[in-house]
Amino acid sequence: MTTMPVLEIRNISKHFPGVIANQEINLKLYDGEILALLGENGAGKSTLMNIIYGLYQPTAGEIWVEGKPAVMRNPNDAIALGIGMVHQHFQLVPVMTVAENIMLGSESVKNGFLDTRTVAARIRELSQRYHLEIDPYAMIEDLPVGVRQRVEIVKALYRNANILILDEPTAVLTPQEIEGLFEVMARLKQQGTSIIFITHKLKEVLRVADRIVVLRQGRLAGEANPATASERTLAAMMVGREVILTVTKQASQPRDVVLDLQQLSAHDDLGNQALRSVSFQVHAGEIVGVAGVQGNGQTELVEAITGLRKVDSGQIVINGQNLTNASPRHITETGEICHVPEDRHTYGMIDSYSIADNLVLNSYYQPPYVRNWTINKRAIQEHAQALVKLFDVRTPSVDNAGDSLSGGNQQKMVVAREFSRPIKLLIAAQPTRGIDVGSIEFIHQQIVDKRDHGVAVLVVSSELDEILALADRIVVLYKGEVIGIVPRAEATREGLGLLMAGVQTA
Amino acid sequence: MSKRPLWRATSLIAIGLSLALMVMAVLVNTITLPQEYAWLRILFGISALNFTLRATVPLVLGALSGILCERSGIINIGIEGMMLAGAFGAFVAKVATNDWPLLSSLLVGVLAALLVGGFMGLLHAILSIRFRMDQIISGTVLIILATGFTSYLFDRDAVAEGKFSALHIPILADIPVLGRILFENPPLTYLALILVVVIHVALFYTRWGLRTRAVGEHPRAADTVGINVNRYRYVNTTIGGMLAGLAGGFLVLEAVGQFQEGMTAGRGFIALAAMIFGNWNPFGALGASLLFGYTQALQNELLLAGFTTVPRQFVSMLPYVVTIIAVSGFVGRVRPPAAEGKVYETEAH
């Protein structure tokens, strides 16, 4: 049976200055199927989708829609051909309503003025048809992430999309919300929509895809059939070699309490309560993982512990010392802690500074880096050379700027700076977000190493797999509260998923 | 349409205080006051309020200029320069047509002010967008350029003849107190007030307004639905320039009648403060401009009344001090367009 594909990509290549993002890719999407596009970070998946959607122009190659060649000069062309895209980072204006966001670019106009009522009616109609409940007059910034995603999907359907591209849609959802999304996808498929589903999560792909295509380093690495493929074979295709999917570690041997949080409460930048009476402890020689969907207080928790956010009430005791609301520098010195931030570009490094300078970012004021108020350049250089070697940061020179490094190497640089101090407490927030598998393995090993040397480790991650791989005990945060603390041996994805969604067990 | 983003604390305060002002005016001028309170006539008298309105016009036009630019994502601190350039353009055009019938000559002046202002706005957009200049520096460049050019080209012997006179609106002008203040004004003053309403409606109720605001808040989102981000920025900044030019034209053609070097005297910056205080809303900006205009009027009235206890220089400081208080007292609660000041890069084809 040969049916015509609704979407076909022939020999698409995309070159950016200095990097080849896509190389001669061929892809077919058939009517009413869910095609999963798999690949690790940086494999070129999003680039390819942006080309289909008209945001990028291909360097070479053609796109065929419904059997006819198509040129996408901009998203309007793609939209006109029935292609819709839900981006990984939502393209919604927070201070506008759902209706305003959905109609943006395709506004209904009556007598020169915006006809919001007509738009709202159509939204309600689509909402019912696909079971995607949204309120047209709600303000985006008031909506939780799961609902915002629904808005994005309705935005595509509003424009009569019958080819829907979903770029990493599950990154910000709880396991239960992910199930909800899969149900929506099934319904869409039933009503004739073809879906391309981009992800790097192997379990999801096996669960929901009709066909799997794997990208590796910009090229097509192969196709797979979800009925016959396994996580191991898929991972191998993604990375090109055998990948150890779990971290090998011995059982932990926890000793004294290093970090003691006592009824910590704090609010976020918008004035909302972010932490509610959070209490738990981290012992030397154990890894405590904080799980939970982003936005449930994890960021504020780390900020409070490291002194970047004032606490409303409660105590933070590190190594027996009360360091609540102390300055970041004081906490770092007295508590002997280190902190790998969740967003290295915003918090972890200065892009334009040299690698050497980045490596002394929080120690520049201490001898030997300073001598009578003057900077000791040589000491900084030597320090940098040593660290770069030890932590496998790939760079031709330590004088090169920080942003000349790849994402994985940048993170290794930050880790190098933080891990090379004598520390008793290690705090890592999203330590392997957006980096290649090789770097992920390296950093995970470093973390376990520290644990085995008696450091107390706190890992915050929205990747459940990472928590399950690293943690000895798991704390789940929901809306700023500790809703459960589970030893690793007793933790299951389902159980954790329920906790993450706010369902308390016993 | 949800009202919340439209009216935030500071714009409400600005509007509220201005309304209070008007109420006091009516009271003070209609009730006969005992002698001890005669000084209230200085503060709230008809002359003070007329002066307030006159002082408000360039400020609110400047603020509207800022709003248009910034709502689409371009920071514009060069309003002062655009105003000065517009004033000069109006002056040159007026002098060149001195022997035309007065009304035509004045209209040519207005046209010149709009053209020159628009050109300055376009220049700002080109420098900021095409050449990726930091937008504050670009604004600064425009101010220096305008100051230098107008001084260099100004012929001190030239004299403009005539200016706009008041238009008396029948019936409405006969309302006690408020009628004389609000409905007996020259045309550009009415235009400024009308523009406040027009721009408010356009920004919040039309397609153009929705897209403009999206471009200023989340340009990527606008781009992904096929809106040409930079085109909106170019157009808005140019129109913004025209408004600033019009403000300058007002100074020459309606307020003073002649051009003087540096005649804008910081109004462009106070207009910026009015924009911030008014939360990037036309009505809020109007309220703030009225407030700042009032402080200028106060300065004038105190001088006329021979009030020398406080040195005149300190009274002159008043608008600037009030501006600082306005900008620091409430800034925690203002919300600028989220994407302003950043260059938007669409991927090159």
Next chain:
Amino acid sequence: MKFRVLRQLGQTLLLPLLALLTALVLGAVIMLLSGDNPWEAYRGLFAGALGNARGWTSTVRRMTPLILTGLSVATAFKAGLFNIGASGQFLMGTIAAVAVGVNFEGLPMVIHLPLAILAGALGGVIWGAIPGLLKVYTGAHEVIVTIMLNYIASNFVGWTVYAGGTQGQTPGPLWDITAGAVSETRDVLLSAQLPYIIGPPYRVHWGFGLALLIALFVWWLLYKTIIGFEIRTVGQNLKAARYAGMHVNWTIVRTMMLAGGLAGLAGTFETLGVNHKFAPTFTGSVGFDGITVALLGQTHPLGVVLASFMFGTLDAGGTRMQFDSGVSADIIQVIQALVLAFVAAPLLIRTIFRLRRVRHSLDTTPSARWGGLV
């Protein structure tokens, strides 16, 4: 290694030089269009500025305030702050220096002069601290605050030297009674005047030497000390600086105070070295000159000195140019604006001259944003 530094330096200098060249050419075009003769004008300009001893010393004399205001703006830029308030800080420094300088008869110069200089610096420091503190505690953007403070300063200073008006206002505290209807101060006492390096008629005063020393100090501070490291880091990425443990708020206030002090010293040296008294007519486009010089010098102290030389030349030559060729000196301001435009938009120059992209580790431009707490 040294070769690389030299090459970097060369590439960094290329841009401002090309900017100047283009601006001069464009200025010539404008002059032609207005019916003026650019050759006569430029001849007068450069002859006036560099042709003879009088010209040279005039150039050098004008450089002093430019170096200091340029350093003021450049230092603020390094911390990501936009100091448009240099002229207000200049004025407050001036008036403080004058207040000390015209009083305290009988003090030996060795005490009086440093005291006056200190007072001038302090005046600027206070005027710079205000926007710094407001930014840190209320989030008020320094652009608006400093501009308003400029007008407040000029009014304040106007009051202090006011001769008393027709309406019977009492004259200001620093007004010179013997000056009749003119609003100005008494002469600064000899013991508070800056001595000359080269005496009359050339009048090159020690302020110039001090300015150069201060430039050296600022360079050392910014690039060799940890204070400078903190300032630059805050300017590059405030959040990362805070995360790294730096005291961001204090750094911002401290930098604004330093910037204010530098601009205050500019006014101080002008008064104590050149004018020896103060009248409100003495201030020109000090503030914007500082911005132009800072950007032309790529916010680097050495660059600032060179840029000050460039502009000092333009300034000094302006009067001679006007005298010789009849071309109004206002065209200088236009040329300055053009230079600023070309320097601030490297892309513009690169497009005109088809230059390759050069990585500048020296330049910093502050990010433009209103409001919001730091």
